[in-house]
Amino acid sequence: MKAVEVTDLVKVYKKNPKPAVDGLSFTAEPGEVFGLLGPNGAGKTSTIGVLTTRVLPTSGTARVYGVDVLRESRRARQLLAVVPQRNNLDRSLSIRQNLLFHAAYHGVPRAERTARADEILTRMGLADRAKDRIEMVSGGQAQRIMIARALMHRPRVMFLDEPSTGLDPQARLFVHDRIRDLRAEGVTVVLTTHDMDEAGKLCDRIGIVDHGKLLALDTPAALTRGLPGSTTVSVTVNLVASDAEVVEKALAGIEGVERVEKIAAAAGGPPPGALPAGLPPAALAAIAAKAAESAGAAGTGQFRLYTGLDAAVILPAVLRVLGDSACEVTDLSIGTPSLEDVFIHLTGRELR
Amino acid sequence: MTTAVDTRPSTPLRTFGSVLWRDVFVTGRDLLPFLAQVIVQPFFTLFIFGKVLTSLGYVGGNYAAILLPGIVALNGFLGALQNTTMPLILDFSWTREIEDRLLAPIPIAWVAVEKMLFGALRGFVAALVMIPIGFLILDDVHWPAAAWLPVLLIVILGALVGAAIGMTIGTSVQPRQINILFAVILMPLMFTGSTQFPWMGLAHLRWFQVICALNPLTYVSEAMRAELVPQVPHIAVWICLLVLVAACGLFGTLGIRGFLRRALD
Incomplete structure (x- = not known):
């Protein structure tokens, strides 16, 4: 009952x-x-x-x-x-x-x-x-x-x-x-x-x-x-021994990854349109800072993976693929949406 | 699990008793304010009209005997009315205290009945305390022993009608209208209830007599006088009782309906 x-x-x-x-x-x-x-x-x-x-x-x-x-x-x-x-x-x-x-x-x-x-x-x-x-x-x-x-x-x-x-x-x-x-x-x-x-x-x-x-x-x-493309995994890797294009392709091939974005290695931050809507300002600032920082370092690349799966599920595959590509991981961060993102996604932003 | 869930064997009657006991318990603690509320105003009415004006010779000597039954009726009726109306208006608009009882396992209409019963009880007490006060203030007032029982029954019936009308008013008046409630409803009820004069004596003031006949309080006053000063022309007791029972039924129904409307969205 x-x-x-x-x-x-x-x-x-x-x-x-x-x-x-x-x-x-x-x-x-x-x-x-x-x-x-x-x-x-x-x-x-x-x-x-x-x-x-x-x-x-x-x-x-x-x-x-x-x-x-x-x-x-x-x-x-x-x-x-x-x-x-x-x-x-x-x-x-x-x-x-x-x-x-x-x-x-x-x-x-x-x-x-x-x-x-x-x-x-x-x-x-x-x-x-x-x-x-x-x-x-x-x-x-x-x-x-x-x-x-x-x-x-x-x-x-x-x-x-x-x-x-x-x-x-x-x-x-x-x-x-x-x-x-x-x-x-x-x-x-x-x-x-x-x-x-x-x-x-x-x-x-x-x-x-x-x-x-x-x-x-x-x-x-x-x-x-359940929020579309909800979990993000950002990795910064050393690209001295490998090609950025190949790494990106390999990452995109992982099951459960919806898309991959190459963020850094070039100067400037990511284009704003590439970010999912509804990210909190703090996250945007962090991304911009990270991009600026990595742009300075030669030979590194930063990728962001979007997935509907749990970070814990996707991470081992990501690390394995990077290992296979002989990329050294220098930084890794996981972004999970909060309930607030879900709430705003579902109910909209207008004031009541 | 398919079996029905167990519920505690609480009977609605016991719950009703507890709800009534809460009100009695609270009144018991605020006895003095309650008595002040019901005694002061009728005391002055009795004193000025029954004592001062009589001794000054402006009104006849037998007026006190006509006034006292009316004032007792008024105190029972209006006491019940006010003690039902006021707490309801406050409860539904401001304190919301009543919600705990609306969530008790009894039909909500029973809570309305309890409120009327308790209002009537306060009105009854208000009427009773006026009797010895009247005897103390007024000269030459005697109530025959045989009249006491019928008088008590009339007072009870009058209090019940007052409470039923109070429930009807209390569930239809908005709190911001409390001020006009006194001016527009209570005052006319007080002065058209044949409490200060016998209704039959209004024959030469026909329009006012008709208005007074619409006020249920008139029938409480008239029935009281029929028992206590039968020599003064009065409306027959059976007519009074019939009207009071009908008014009780009518306003009780309206009141319960109003209560349900306020208690349930």
């Missing part, structure tokens, strides 16, 4: 004729950390809203551990927990009472909820503040309390909507650690974020969403690998 199953989900709000969610489908396996990554207004929060029974879908279905969230919303609410973007803690209650009442709403017996509240408060580093009123807590603490509260009824799936937006680095790392704990305990986690680093670090799989549609869905590594 899938932990989360969304099928052809459509959500159209009354005030906006453009659908917020437009035929979205995905599944999350039990125990995985699943990330919904997308720009603001992509439909992430609406999707989480449907899954947590707070938003009524226009069409399509959403299930949590096989329970239809629309038809059996009451049962679904027992299986899931939500950590929302905004602080919605009960300001009339203390931190500990927030936890206790939440558990009571979910029918956790009194003895169990008292013990569990104390245990979770300790784990979340809130034990000494248990009696404080909610008005007194900071943003990071509120986030911790909301996670603590969500844990009180032992949910099977936890939904976190932008869990670390607006948190300082310490609070952010703390939240990341707690998400890893949840995963270790077998709780399925579905989180939304537009923070690429966070998604890459935490998620087993990521779905990239924009304009209510799923654009890509895979592991972070596979997503970056």
Whole structure:
């Protein structure tokens, strides 16, 4: 059984004729950390809203551990927990009472909820503040309390909507650690974020969403690998004993290499058109510097290989070919695209 | 794995109880502000109209006996209304505190019912505390022992109607409209509810009598007077009860519908 199953989900709000969610489908396996990554207004929060029974879908279905969230919303609410973007803690209650009442709403017996509240408060580093009123807590603490509260009824799936937006680095790392704990305990986690680093670090799989549609869905590594001509291997070799043309041909003949570019040996940097679009400025600068440097040294050549394969897969073949051509490798660098490159590649650059 | 996932055997009724207990618990801690809110205004109304004006001779001596049932009705009705409306407006727009209960394993309509029930409870308490205060301030007011039970039932029904109307208002008013809410809704409700005068006495002011007949509060006041000062002409109790039950049903339905609209996107 899938932990989360969304099928052809459509959500159209009354005030906006453009659908917020437009035929979205995905599944999350039990125990995985699943990330919904997308720009603001992509439909992430609406999707989480449907899954947590707070938003009524226009069409399509959403299930949590096989329970239809629309038809059996009451049962679904027992299986899931939500950590929302905004602080919605009960300001009339203390931190500990927030936890206790939440558990009571979910029918956790009194003895169990008292013990569990104390245990979770300790784990979340809130034990000494248990009696404080909610008005007194900071943003990071509120986030911790909301996670603590969500844990009180032992949910099977936890939904976190932008869990670390607006948190300082310490609070952010703390939240990341707690998400890893949840995963270790077998709780399925579905989180939304537009923070690429966070998604890459935490998620087993990521779905990239924009304009209510799923654009890509895979592991972070596979997503970056899937970017066309995504991995680059740059080698600088000593060309005293061999011909540049021959070396270039030999490199191009390696299986998995999409194309080879001869960069240096001549004066000046590479023509800008030869570089893949979307390279970060830092990379461009590095390339230019490298080119200028190698142009000065006589008898050296620099080649860049573009491949869809992992660098680790392609490297042995590259080194073997260079060895066969009697070229001495003087420098070697690998460029892998970041999740950000994938994100921008898929969702474009325009501002939202 | 094909078996259905286990869910904890929590009954909706128990959850409903916990949700209601939360509100009672919070009120218990803020008892003094709550009492101040419900006592001060009606206290002055009773004091000025029932005591000061009577002793100055501007109003008749038996006016106090007509005023007190109306003020108790008003306090129950309006107390329930305000205590349902205000928290809802704040909850849905600003604090979002209610979300935790909307995610509890009970039907969302039950949360609306709980909010009305709790509002009515506060209104009922507000009405009750006015009774001894009235007896202390006003002279020559006696309530027959046989009338106490029916009066309590009327107050409860009046509070429920007030809460249902409060739910309807609270789910349809935007927070930036709170200011006009008092001027445009609460004040007219207060002064067209036949609380300070018997409805039958308005025969020579026909248009105002018709307006008052549209206010459910009129039927709470009239039913109270029917029990406590039966010699004053009044609307028959059965008509009052019928109107109140119907109003409770109508506004309860509208209120729950409004609540669902606000709670679900």
